[in-house]
Amino acid sequence: MANQTRETVDPIVARLRSMAQAAPELRTAARVYETVLPLLRDVKYAVPPLGISKDEARAKLQAGQPLLSDAALPIDDGPPRRLIIELAEQLENLAPKRGLWSRGEPEDQPAVTRAVAARQIRVELESNKLNVGQLLAMATGGDRSSIRAAAEERQLNADLLWTLLQFAMRPFFHAWREQLTPLLGDLEWNQARCYVCGGDAIIGELRGNEQAAHVRCVLCGADWSVLRLRCVHCGNEDHNTLSYLYPEGRREKWRVQVCDRCKGYLRIQASFEPTRPEFLLVEDLAMLHLDAIAQAQGYTRTTA
Ligand SMILES: [Zn+2]
Ligand SMILES: [Zn+2]
Known part of the structure; x- marks a missing residue:
């Protein structure tokens, strides 16, 4: 096998390239x-x-x-x-x-x-x-x-x-x-907008084996924990009107939480670690197909 030049590819670039390939x-x-x-x-x-x-x-x-x-x-x-x-x-x-x-x-x-x-x-x-x-x-x-x-x-x-x-x-x-x-300390913040900048919550993360639910702000990178079985938009906790939509073939990685009370949705990805702030725009792009899945069924990103 010929010698290969080992070039260091920027991790953001590497992630974008593998995403574009898929x-x-x-x-x-x-x-x-x-x-x-x-x-x-x-x-x-x-x-x-x-x-x-x-x-x-x-x-x-x-x-x-x-x-x-x-x-x-x-x-x-x-x-x-x-x-x-x-x-x-x-x-x-x-x-x-x-x-x-x-x-x-x-x-x-x-x-x-x-x-x-x-x-x-x-x-x-x-x-x-x-x-x-x-x-x-x-x-x-x-x-x-x-x-x-x-x-x-x-x-x-x-x-x-x-x-x-x-x-x-x-x-x-x-x-x-x-x-x-x-400054957030031990305060709870259960809203769909960011507690720092007010940006819309558009990425959810289910982390680790405990599946702890977090919401991420794509604008400032903030991270706050929320209740897993609760709609971030309207606070609905009724399992009859809260459900998940899954993309074909990638159930273990992605899902969309949808709420039939307010018609809102949240895109969620499973991850072991919190996504690093500089990668949030990349993950936002990678989850674009989830918007299509939710919107085709009449759900919206923000319900305010
Ligand atoms: Zn923010
Ligand atoms: Zn709701």
């Missing part, structure tokens, strides 16, 4: 994540402490409010601006060169369109025509329509701008989650 329909998205996610994992912003006291945190959580709600969030727009420029460059590089300025293969078209849109956003940022601080404040507040308006005013691709801003916010959210996690 599910070719995810190949395009996996390719984008291959360039974006290692960058997001490695970037570190200097994030000042939020200064939420233990008592304030307790009061908020007991009132059912996520810790970041109504908190003053100090956002330095320099590092995220540089990150968006870098991400845009990566997306530009993903387009096949022959397709960028001439007519490429039809399957190259989405990558070419995305590259052109990314370049327009990068150029606007580099010439300081976009107010990144303002856009980031909109992104943190989930104000997608204002971001759309800002994009349209400058004739930019609004969906791509939103996506890039979401990526650029992640290092802040991950730092805040690291700061605030100890």
Whole structure:
């Protein structure tokens, strides 16, 4: 056997490649994540402490409010601006060169369109025509329509701008989650939104031999335990109206908990360890087929 060069493949890239091999329909998205996610994992912003006291945190959580709600969030727009420029460059590089300025293969078209849109956003940022601080404040507040308006005013691709801003916010959210996690203490949080950032609960984990149920926030990476036989959306514990849907052939790995009282669902994966925060977007993508299974039967991700 010939000597093989042992290249170290980034673990995120390795996971994405094996996922795309098993599910070719995810190949395009996996390719984008291959360039974006290692960058997001490695970037570190200097994030000042939020200064939420233990008592304030307790009061908020007991009132059912996520810790970041109504908190003053100090956002330095320099590092995220540089990150968006870098991400845009990566997306530009993903387009096949022959397709960028001439007519490429039809399957190259989405990558070419995305590259052109990314370049327009990068150029606007580099010439300081976009107010990144303002856009980031909109992104943190989930104000997608204002971001759309800002994009349209400058004739930019609004969906791509939103996506890039979401990526650029992640290092802040991950730092805040690291700061605030100890404040949950022994308090219970049985909601379908994240106790740190208020993001929707869209991934459940059944962990270890005890099948302990946890919910994960894909935005900030938070992790909280919930009751296994209880709907996270409406609190229903009636086994007559709570059930599971399973994907064909992968029952041991995945399932969807569905509730006939509120029509909500939660995608659940079995895992021995908690998914590391930097892998949550990958697992979110890997579970896309579970959305199709649940939605085909009339269930929805969020019921609020
Ligand atoms: Zn969160
Ligand atoms: Zn329910």
